Amino acid sequence: MDEENATMTDRVVEAEVEEFGTESLMELLGELFSFPADMLTPVTTLEELGLDSLALLEMGAYLAERTGVEIGSRLGEVPPHASLEQAARTIAGILAR
Structure with a gap:
């Protein structure tokens, strides 16, 4: 990948991380x-959707693939009773670190 494409990819990833919210x-x-x-x-809530720790790991792997930010085990910071809005804020904070 040439330098111009690498820079564009970095900007896309940065935008995804910065814009992560409830809709995302x-x-x-x-x-x-x-x-x-x-x-x-x-x-x-995550609980209402039946999402368990395995589902959160899958979600973490997916986000890592899209953003380049390794968040896997840090998704444990999201409690099962969290609403999607609360979970999105927590995940956005993890991605921003």
Whole structure:
């Protein structure tokens, strides 16, 4: 990859990390786990969706692949009773570190 493409890739990754929010998390969950859109609201909890620690690891691997930020085990900071809005804020903080 030449330097110009590398710089563009870095900017795209930075934008994804900076813009990660509730909508991003809902899209990610829909893509990864095929949840219907009407199940995913800012107040829906991970517990209500039946997401366990294995699902969080899968989500962490997916995010790491897309952003280049290794977050796997740090997703343990997201409690199962967290709403998607709360989880998105926690994940955004992890990505920003």
